[in-house]
Structure formats: C-alpha cells, structure tokens
Amino acid sequence: MTTNTPSASVVEAAWRELFASDRVSADLVAAAYAEPRLRQLFPWTGMWELHFSRCTEQRWTWDVPYIGPTAAGPDHTGPYYVEGPSRTRRVGEVGTAREAVAMVVERLPPGCGPAFVGTPGELAAYESGQEA
Numbered sequence: 265m266t267t268n269t270p271s272a273s274v275v276e277a278a279w280r281e282l283f284a285s286d287r288v289s290a291d292l293v294a295a296a297y298a299e300p301r302l303r304q305l306f307p308w309t310g311m312w313e314l315h316f317s318r319c320t321e322q323r324w325t326w327d328v329p330y331i332g333p334t335a336a337g338p339d340h341t342g343p344y345y346v347e348g349p350s351r352t353r354r355v356g357e358v359g360t361a362r363e364a365v366a367m368v369v370e371r372l373p374p375g376c377g378p379a380f381v382g383t384p385g386e387l388a389a390y391e392s393g394q395e396a
Contacts, residue, residue: 274320275306275379282307288314292331292344295361301369306379316368319380319387329355329371331364346371 282293287309296302296314305316308324313332317324329348334357344364346355348371355371358364380387 271320271378271381272304274381275304278307278320279303282309282314285309288312289333289342289361292333292342292361292364295365296331296368299365299369301372301376302365304378305376317379318373318376319382319384321381321383321386323384325384325387326350327373328376329368331361331368349373 279293279297282288283290283297292314293307296307296316302316305318305328306320306324308315308317311332313330315324315326315330316328318327319325327349329346331344331346334343334345342361342364343357343359344361345357346364346367347353348355355367358367380390382390
C-alpha cells in the first residue's frame with residue numbers, strides 16, 4: 265500500500281486519532297502500529313479493546329482477531345488477551361502488547377491486505393467481483 269491511495273489516508277487518519285485518544289493503552293497502539301500488516305488495517309476500539317478491520321466504514325469486519333487488557337486498570341495496559349475473530353474464541357493471554365500483536369499477525373486471514381474504503385458489504389462485493 266502506498267501513502268497516496270485513498271485507503272492509506274483514511275487508515276492513517278484513524279491511527280492518528282487513536283494515538284491521540286485514551287480508549288486503549290498507548291503501548292498497545294504503538295505496538296500494533298509498528299507492525300506493517302496491522303498498520304494497513306483500519307483500527308477501531310470498543311470496551312478498551314483494539315480491533316482491526318479490513319474495511320474503513322461501519323459495521324467493520326470481524327474476521328481479524330483483536331486485543332484487549334485482561335484487567336482494565338487506569339491506563340488499560342496488559343497483560344492482554346487476544347480473541348477472535350468472534351467474542352466466543354479466546355486465542356490466549358500474553359504479558360506484553362508486542363506479544364499480543366504477534367498473536368494477531370499469526371492469525372490474519374489469507375490475503376489480508378490494505379483496508380478497503382467502504383463497508384463490509386461493499387468489500388464482499390468487490391472481492392467476489394475480483395474472483396469472477
């Protein structure tokens with residue numbers, strides 16, 4: 265992905281907003297952003313968790329594992345759990361943000377590339393058109 269694509273600018277703006285927020289641990293955001301395969305995905309948060317979407321608009325995709333703190337202290341730091349892609353599948357718990365990021369990267373769906381500008385439905389239509 266190059267930084268002059270519309271997807272790159274939308275995704276980068278979301279990461280900048282996340283760095284400026286207190287919705288998740290700053291260490292976790294920095295560790296995820298440092299990983300090129302996650303940095304190209306759209307970051308979103310919920311319940312002190314860091315999620316990664318393959319598209320830029322709601323309702324974001326849920327096919328990438330996500331990271332959350334095992335105990336939400338004042339700064340929401342680790343240890344961390346990795347779940348996903350659904351809330352019913354716990355992948356594991358680790359002590360550091362970097363370890364959690366590595367767990368997510370190991371479980372990225374095949375062909376997981378730069379975030380698609382649009383909704384999950386538009387992404388699915390695009391992907392099915394590419395296969396035809």
